[in-house]
Amino acid sequence: MLQNKIQDVLNEPGCELNQSKSDKDRKKGCTKQLQPGAAAGGCAFDGAKIALQPLTDVAHLVHGPIACEGNSWDNRGAKSSGSRLYRTGFTTDINELDVVYGGEKHLFKSIKEIIDKYDPPAVFVYQTCVPAMIGDDIEAVCKAAAAKFDKPVIPVNSPGFVGSKNLGNKLAGEALLDYVIGTEEPETTTPYDINIIGEYNLAGELWQIKPLLDRLGIRILSCISGDAKYHEVAQSHRAKAAMMVCSKAMINIARKMEERYDIPFFEGSFYGISDSSESLRQIARLLIQKGAPAELMDRTEALIAQEEARAWEQMTAFGNRLNGKRVLLITGGVKSWSVVSALQEVGMVVVGTSVKKSTKEDKDRISELMGGDAHMIDDMTPREMYKMLKEAQADIMLSGARSQFVALKANVPWLDINQERHHAYAGYEGMVELVRQIDRALYNPIWGQLRKPAPWDSRPASAPLFGEDPVVADASEQTTNGQVQPIGLDAQMGQEVTA
Numbered sequence: 303m304l305q306n307k308i309q310d311v312l313n314e315p316g317c318e319l320n321q322s323k324s325d326k327d328r329k330k331g332c333t334k335q336l337q338p339g340a341a342a343g344g345c346a347f348d349g350a351k352i353a354l355q356p357l358t359d360v361a362h363l364v365h366g367p368i369a370c371e372g373n374s375w376d377n378r379g380a381k382s383s384g385s386r387l388y389r390t391g392f393t394t395d396i397n398e399l400d401v402v403y404g405g406e407k408h409l410f411k412s413i414k415e416i417i418d419k420y421d422p423p424a425v426f427v428y429q430t431c432v433p434a435m436i437g438d439d440i441e442a443v444c445k446a447a448a449a450k451f452d453k454p455v456i457p458v459n460s461p462g463f464v465g466s467k468n469l470g471n472k473l474a475g476e477a478l479l480d481y482v483i484g485t486e487e488p489e490t491t492t493p494y495d496i497n498i499i500g501e502y503n504l505a506g507e508l509w510q511i512k513p514l515l516d517r518l519g520i521r522i523l524s525c526i527s528g529d530a531k532y533h534e535v536a537q538s539h540r541a542k543a544a545m546m547v548c549s550k551a552m553i554n555i556a557r558k559m560e561e562r563y564d565i566p567f568f569e570g571s572f573y574g575i576s577d578s579s580e581s582l583r584q585i586a587r588l589l590i591q592k593g594a595p596a597e598l599m600d601r602t603e604a605l606i607a608q609e610e611a612r613a614w615e616q617m618t619a620f621g622n623r624l625n626g627k628r629v630l631l632i633t634g635g636v637k638s639w640s641v642v643s644a645l646q647e648v649g650m651v652v653v654g655t656s657v658k659k660s661t662k663e664d665k666d667r668i669s670e671l672m673g674g675d676a677h678m679i680d681d682m683t684p685r686e687m688y689k690m691l692k693e694a695q696a697d698i699m700l701s702g703a704r705s706q707f708v709a710l711k712a713n714v715p716w717l718d719i720n721q722e723r724h725h726a727y728a729g730y731e732g733m734v735e736l737v738r739q740i741d742r743a744l745y746n747p748i749w750g751q752l753r754k755p756a757p758w759d760s761r762p763a764s765a766p767l768f769g770e771d772p773v774v775a776d777a778s779e780q781t782t783n784g785q786v787q788p789i790g791l792d793a794q795m796g797q798e799v800t801a
């Protein structure tokens with residue numbers, strides 16, 4: 303059954319990357335065999351947990367050894383406006399006895415314990431490698447527990463070994479489609495109800511978009527899955543239109559909801575001023591197409607004009623400080639073309655961008671944005687990244703936290719643009735924040751200090767190395783063969799060197 307689900311996901315007609323592959327390649331999926339020690343990316347379980355953990359009021363129970371939950375706990379900065387339950391780590395922590403006798407009873411008891419103690423609206427149960435290999439049937443356990451406790455218990459069958467993080471994202475989407483979406487009815491519906499899919503409210507980015515929609519009277523019936531509540535997702539099938547945000551991690555949800563519930567969707571971005579405006583226009587267009595009054599477009603245009611003017615006014619405070627600055631963009635989850643266009647809007651020159659997770663369509667858009675000399679990077683070792691920073695004379699690197707040390711080693715300012723970032727960059731407000739943060743990173747006085755030659759490199763050959771300080775001078779005499787040797791920190795601080 304899991305195999306069928308995987309094949310279904312890998313055949314996703316909405317995913318151009320999959321569709322561009324041959325039948326044989328498609329069956330292999332998107333997984334790339336890693337070398338031992340190359341801890342890049344995550345497993346399918348990790349992907350499923352990333353996709354669903356922003357559902358804030360449910361209990362996320364990981365069925366597996368403690369390390370699976372330990373590695374995945376709270377690993378993204380998805381914010382909640384209410385419940386904090388999603389930040390509590392639940393795991394069955396299976397042991398050797400479970401491996402011998404099976405972990406199903408253990409899982410059932412854990413579900414009971416969670417419901418007794420926390421009474422969440424639902425429990426999500428994640429399958430991991432070890433219980434999958436010993437044959438634990440989490441679907442059957444969840445079904446029995448749901449019947450016994452009269453509570454939705456949702457199996458998320460995505461053991462790590464089945465594939466990549468991206469496959470896990472999609473398997474998480476399948477779990478929502480199979481067990482959650484369409485299981486409840488909203489109290490009321492309006493012609494202005496939308497779903498936002500593939501938005502995780504990292505650093506609170508959804509909250510930069512929501513006020514704009516509120517001002518237009520557009521209701522987010524459900525955001526899947528940033529700051530989501532279980533009942534909202536269960537009722538999301540009554541939305542009139544949907545926006546799939548950037549990454550195609552959950553394209554299967556958007557496409558299948560269009561097929562099943564006639565909810566048209568478009569793929570858009572809220573990074574950058576023009577993309578934000580275009581996304582608002584597209585939402586209005588789809589809602590009007592589905593029966594909302596045509597005046598919605600006039601109100602949308604008025605809001606766009608007002609917000610664009612306000613954002614540009616705020617950004618003029620930074621003058622020309624970013625204009626012409628060269629940036630190397632190594633993005634992970636954030637869609638590369640979308641950030642490229644946002645950076646170009648403020649006059650920055652993108653010297654290269656990673657396209658590791660981009661589709662053919664994304665690459666075409668990047669070529670269009672960056673022109674003929676678009677430098678797209680499929681995959682890059684830290685050494686190559688360092689070389690590129692130097693050769694392209696980049697003024698700043700935008701990347702995930704994993705690559706920050708390459709930039710720091712190259713004495714190049716760096717800004718976190720990935721999931722773990724602390725600043726929100728969506729919408730008009732987010733664009734102003736992005737400009738502010740790039741400016742702060744670029745003009746931080748530390749770079750001037752770091753780039754100065756070290757005192758011992760710039761000292762004229764004849765100058766005394768340690769000035770007149772007798773203690774330090776004495777320490778320098780302890781060197782061998784009359785050669786000047788680096789001395790310990792203690793000596794520089796005026797203390798005696800004992801070596």
Ligand code: SF4
Nearest residue numbers: 345347370430431462
């Ligand atoms: S690969 Fe398997 S064992 Fe490792 S974290 Fe993923 S689910 Fe757990």
